[in-house]
Amino acid sequence: MSRYVFKMPDLGEGTVSAEVVEWKVKVGDTVKEDQIIAEVMTDKAAVEIPAPVGGRVVSITGQPGEMVAVGSELIAFDTAGDAPATPSPAVAQAPAAAARGPAAAAPEPSAAPSSRVMASPAMRRKAHVAGVDLASVPGSGPGGRISASDLEAVISGRGNGAAKPAARAPRQGVEEIKIIGVRRVIAERMLAAKRGIPHFSYVEEVDVTELEGLRQYLNARQPKGTPSLTYLPFLVAALVRVLEKFPQCNAVHDAERNLVLRHAAVHVGVATQTPDGLKVPVVKNAEARTLAELAAEIRRVSEAARSNKAARDELMGSTITVTSLGKLGGIASTPVINAPEVAIVGVNKAVERPVVQGGTITIRRIMNLSSSFDHRFVDGFDAAAMIQALKEKLEHPATIFIQD
Numbered sequence: 001m002s003r004y005v006f007k008m009p010d011l012g013e014g015t016v017s018a019e020v021v022e023w024k025v026k027v028g029d030t031v032k033e034d035q036i037i038a039e040v041m042t043d044k045a046a047v048e049i050p051a052p053v054g055g056r057v058v059s060i061t062g063q064p065g066e067m068v069a070v071g072s073e074l075i076a077f078d079t080a081g082d083a084p085a086t087p088s089p090a091v092a093q094a095p096a097a098a099a100r101g102p103a104a105a106a107p108e109p110s111a112a113p114s115s116r117v118m119a120s121p122a123m124r125r126k127a128h129v130a131g132v133d134l135a136s137v138p139g140s141g142p143g144g145r146i147s148a149s150d151l152e153a154v155i156s157g158r159g160n161g162a163a164k165p166a167a168r169a170p171r172q173g174v175e176e177i178k179i180i181g182v183r184r185v186i187a188e189r190m191l192a193a194k195r196g197i198p199h200f201s202y203v204e205e206v207d208v209t210e211l212e213g214l215r216q217y218l219n220a221r222q223p224k225g226t227p228s229l230t231y232l233p234f235l236v237a238a239l240v241r242v243l244e245k246f247p248q249c250n251a252v253h254d255a256e257r258n259l260v261l262r263h264a265a266v267h268v269g270v271a272t273q274t275p276d277g278l279k280v281p282v283v284k285n286a287e288a289r290t291l292a293e294l295a296a297e298i299r300r301v302s303e304a305a306r307s308n309k310a311a312r313d314e315l316m317g318s319t320i321t322v323t324s325l326g327k328l329g330g331i332a333s334t335p336v337i338n339a340p341e342v343a344i345v346g347v348n349k350a351v352e353r354p355v356v357q358g359g360t361i362t363i364r365r366i367m368n369l370s371s372s373f374d375h376r377f378v379d380g381f382d383a384a385a386m387i388q389a390l391k392e393k394l395e396h397p398a399t400i401f402i403q404d
Helices: 121-130 148-155 181-196 209-220 231-243 291-306 380-395 397-401
Strands: 003-007 017-023 036-041 046-050 055-060 067-069 073-078 098-101 199-207 251-254 259-262 268-270 272-274 277-279 320-324 343-357 360-374
Touching (some): 036 073, 036 181, 121 148, 181 277, 199 380, 209 231, 209 360, 209 397, 231 343, 231 380, 231 397, 272 291, 343 380, 380 397
Parallel strands (some): 268 320, 320 343
Antiparallel strands (some): 017 036, 017 067, 036 046, 046 098, 055 073, 251 259, 272 277
């Protein structure tokens, strides 16, 4: 046997270890050079690791959820009679591994056949809502893994399985789900933000009746098939203008150097819900984009995040974040700051309400802004003044496009 040992590569940016998210191969498998053998995750990104040589897998190190140090043995191959024990140039350099951003999926490991149902958390949630017993769904993926099309076929009655209604009998059993991959990163960052940042929130009511009229007017003038404008591009356009007078809110905290970095450029993080959890793709240089360009870029980066196609730099470098739950936006919320930023602006749903204007009751479209700030660097007065300035622009949307 000719044994070739491949060690955890240096994935850059000061990485000292990486978490094993999923093994694409198992001991005994024969792989080809450059075949994807594993997915690992650093604090910055998920990375697919290709095989440096062809051969038979004789050992692997680390189960999903475990950390493997850079330079430690990751996988060993028997290359006898199969491939030369020399890694290709594309694999010898760690940066050549395919990075997909910190929001890559964290599926369960491909392992030896067992009675365990192989399905992602998203598939399990969908099956639960539909009342489908996953054990009755034939999986077409590797190792019997259940895909979205497999589940959809059963739900629609086209598959070999049969959708079962939720039982009325008491349920038993507990599903153990490892906190790994994207969910681990989210958990760590949320905990660090809440522990390390003294948050305070400010909620303001905004009359968006005029803005809604402008939005509908512009949508009516769009070419057929063009995606409709939402409130977000207007909000970002207004926020860019407001931050010119409140630069302390367009900043990040550099804890290592004990500095607050106020940015001239406005790089807006757009909190995006995906099947794998919350991701924050970034619209770079929002201050230099038109309304149409903002709308297009928000759509592009959000879709890239949802489909796990966002590049690493598209998920980094934001200076302030906006977050919206759309129709689920509720009355008010207390968003968690996207560290190391110092401010986040939250959008709640817009609804028609009776309000008093000039002594009479009239119907207006009202939307709340729920925002949070780092009280170490943003005073309450400045936060309130910034949100009031943002409110004024949204209530009189023509001012968004007029230079002061």
